[in-house]
Amino acid sequence: MPIKPFKDLSLVDDFMFSEVMRRPENIKPFLEAVLEKKIQRVVTIDKQKDLKDTYDAHGIRLDVYLEDENHTKYDVEVQARLHRKLEKRIRYYLSGIDRHSLEMNEDYEKMSDSFVIFICVEDYYGAGLAVYERESHIKGAPEIPYEDGSHAYILNANFTKENGNPAVLDFLRYVRASYKGEPYDISESVYLKQIDEAVSEIKEDSGREMEYMTLAMKMMDERKDAFEQGEARGRAKGRAEGRTDEQIKIVKRMLARGLSLEEISDMIDVGLDEVKKLSEQE
Incomplete structure (x- = not known):
């Protein structure tokens, strides 16, 4: 996004x-x-x-x-x-x-x-x-x-x-x-x-603009890193369900932050249909 x-x-x-x-x-x-x-x-x-x-x-x-x-x-x-x-x-x-x-x-x-x-x-x-x-x-x-x-x-x-x-x-x-x-x-x-x-x-205020861009980039990086770490933990467990559990948690956290499914899909580079499935899991 x-x-x-x-x-x-x-x-x-x-x-x-x-x-x-x-x-x-x-x-x-x-x-x-x-x-x-x-x-x-x-x-x-x-x-x-x-x-x-x-x-x-x-x-x-x-x-x-x-x-x-x-x-x-x-x-x-x-x-x-x-x-x-x-x-x-x-x-x-x-x-x-x-x-x-x-x-x-x-x-x-x-x-x-x-x-x-x-x-x-x-x-x-x-x-x-x-x-x-x-x-x-x-x-x-x-x-x-x-x-x-x-x-x-x-x-x-x-x-x-x-x-x-x-x-x-x-x-x-x-x-x-x-x-x-x-x-x-x-x-x-x-x-x-x-x-x-x-x-x-x-x-x-150009200083505020720089602060905004820095914060926006940092938050985007944090979200991407969190999702990648979740995938890595899932792989380490050696089970597809383990990876999915981590992905579900991360998607739900991003939803709780107020992000839309489309924004999450863009940020973590996962298809929108897959993100929707993850968001619907309990």
Whole structure:
């Protein structure tokens, strides 16, 4: 899969989203609109943060990871493709954040609240809502909340039902237009003009372009290497099923990263039909 030209990036692309939204003045109003709460200040913020416990564990690369003055953790992701099992991906992200937020010998009560927010260009649930918020309560007694401090939101840019506040809906319309390459009137929104200007500013920065190309090449090499290593382990086992098992794991990991079957086929140089078969295996 060819690397997308830097000049063609929009807010929907991981790199651009991370660059724009790691700026406190851009991410803070967004979070306040989605969560409908005030955030006094952003204490730390990282883009494309890696969370990995061991060298052979399945890693997590977070788009925008930040912490506020109350030590609440936030992860905001943009998802340009619809893929399966988003709930399990959110669960894994939340667990990774939790493991990296509690110091050794600290009591569980000190665990901070955490929020994972996915911005999707397509409707994951197909119900038309702009904002899907997970609720947790006790079965048979919905009036009793199950409060573990974790929160999950899936935002839908392709919404038909306006269940979010106006600022969130406007942002999602901008995301949808960016994804489709369509014009969108931002003249009435100070915030969206700020976001749009940030995108244009980054595109004019040759240093950012070099960083983008380096990261894109590195990620492509990592995916190819992972697949080749899987094949090598399978051959070492001397069994076709062993090789297939490794390939299945790698394809599923790449799907979890948000890659399409076509992109995976191009990256690992395996036919699309074979990649589809691997993705359907349990």
